[in-house]
Amino acid sequence: MRIASIVGARPDFIQAALVSQALRRRHEEVLIHTGQHYDYQMSQVFFEHLRLPEPTLNLDVGSGPHGQQTAEILARLERALIEYRPDLVLVRGDTNSTLAGALAAAKLHIPLARIDAGERSFNKRMPEEINRLVADRLADVLFCITHTAIRQLTDEGIVNSVYFTGDVMLDTLRQHLALARQRSRILSDLALETDGYLLATVHRAGNTDDPDRLRSIITAFNRIREPIVFPLHPRTRAAIDRLRLPLASHIRSIEPVGYLDMLALESNARIILTDSNGVQREAYFLSIPCITLRDETELMETVTVGWNRLVDCDPDRITTALREFTPPADHPPLFGDGHAAERIAKILSSETIGFGQYYDRAATQWAVQPATARVSALP
Numbered sequence: 001m002r003i004a005s006i007v008g009a010r011p012d013f014i015q016a017a018l019v020s021q022a023l024r025r026r027h028e029e030v031l032i033h034t035g036q037h038y039d040y041q042m043s044q045v046f047f048e049h050l051r052l053p054e055p056t057l058n059l060d061v062g063s064g065p066h067g068q069q070t071a072e073i074l075a076r077l078e079r080a081l082i083e084y085r086p087d088l089v090l091v092r093g094d095t096n097s098t099l100a101g102a103l104a105a106a107k108l109h110i111p112l113a114r115i116d117a118g119e120r121s122f123n124k125r126m127p128e129e130i131n132r133l134v135a136d137r138l139a140d141v142l143f144c145i146t147h148t149a150i151r152q153l154t155d156e157g158i159v160n161s162v163y164f165t166g167d168v169m170l171d172t173l174r175q176h177l178a179l180a181r182q183r184s185r186i187l188s189d190l191a192l193e194t195d196g197y198l199l200a201t202v203h204r205a206g207n208t209d210d211p212d213r214l215r216s217i218i219t220a221f222n223r224i225r226e227p228i229v230f231p232l233h234p235r236t237r238a239a240i241d242r243l244r245l246p247l248a249s250h251i252r253s254i255e256p257v258g259y260l261d262m263l264a265l266e267s268n269a270r271i272i273l274t275d276s277n278g279v280q281r282e283a284y285f286l287s288i289p290c291i292t293l294r295d296e297t298e299l300m301e302t303v304t305v306g307w308n309r310l311v312d313c314d315p316d317r318i319t320t321a322l323r324e325f326t327p328p329a330d331h332p333p334l335f336g337d338g339h340a341a342e343r344i345a346k347i348l349s350s351e352t353i354g355f356g357q358y359y360d361r362a363a364t365q366w367a368v369q370p371a372t373a374r375v376s377a378l379p
Helices: 010-024 040-049 066-084 096-107 127-138 147-155 168-183 211-223 234-243 259-268 277-285 300-304 315-324 340-348
Strands: 002-007 028-033 088-092 112-115 141-144 162-164 198-201 228-231 251-254 271-274 290-292 308-310 358-360 365-367
Touching: 002 010, 002 066, 002 096, 010 028, 010 088, 010 168, 010 277, 010 340, 028 066, 040 259, 066 096, 088 096, 096 112, 096 127, 112 127, 112 340, 141 147, 141 340, 147 162, 168 259, 168 277, 168 340, 211 234, 211 315, 228 259, 259 277, 271 277, 271 315, 277 290, 277 308, 290 315, 300 308
Parallel strands: 002 028, 002 088, 088 112, 112 141, 141 162, 198 228, 198 271, 228 251, 271 290, 290 308
Antiparallel strands: 358 365
16 A cells, blocks of 8 residues: 655654654555755754655745645645555644645545544644644544543544554654663753753744743743753744843753754653643653643643643743642553554554545546444554
8 A cells, every 4th residue: 555644843753753664564655744844953853863764755845824834735745645646645743734634635535544633632722723623534544642532532423443552652752762862962962960950842833922921931931940951943932032032041042952862851851841742742751740831731641640730821830830740659651552653554454444545547536435434442
């Protein structure tokens, strides 16, 4: 089976690394990079560190407003899919590349598989939430990282071909953590000691594009009297510069880092402060307490079990959480067993899915056999 695997942003590359390996043992993969993230630190470094195959095609879309960027990806991707004629399109995550990939597949009547299905913040002001809702509704096969995601899809009436696979990001972290500890020099370069600093990331549009929210977060960071390592997403740096927000001397703002350096920073931090879905997951995998700079999260399981605390952007709540937050001893395996990538490839090979997609030359369009209804879970 020929599978068009869509990637475009930093989290996609992390997820695609092991999925591509697993797919290529069973299928033909066409890896299409939309170019949503395009500079070295946000894109190419992940291909190098994770040994991700070079893209078959790079659409070179670049940055832009949500509507413009999504439309450009959709237009270019539609042409690419017509050229490569895949049997299946695979999307993941919640980015504009995810949405455009789902729409392109649906409009060309190509079966769509989706990794990270069923995650919900229940906040439709988030562009990522809109992307999730649309992609899940269009998908023919849905792979979920938690059982909560399956329940949320069921509540929305989505029950056909829904699978609990666990989280591909856990697979990737487990395979690369030892390598990160061997190769990364970022702690020594920044003169950091284990448990001697906080790690902070801020990149969600809800925080970076709202001056009051970003100002509150930076105010909290400036009040904290511990070293803070703060890798700055390009959008965040631009917003801080535009608002002329001062950063106190204990805040080490640095350029975005590659995957191995990020693992080293995460695994040695005392606490992680973030608005990132992916960083929340990695904090949990690594058993590092996480403070989430939002008033909701797609990963409520991590809050329920006591390893994640929601503080929104309130400086008092942030500083209080840093002072008082102690997670429990119990750390349940919420995200599967670390074999999600191989499980996804195996499911896509199952005859019970029955894609049967083919190009009808008489009708000059693809004809698609519907997927078989099926719900599965790990034994």
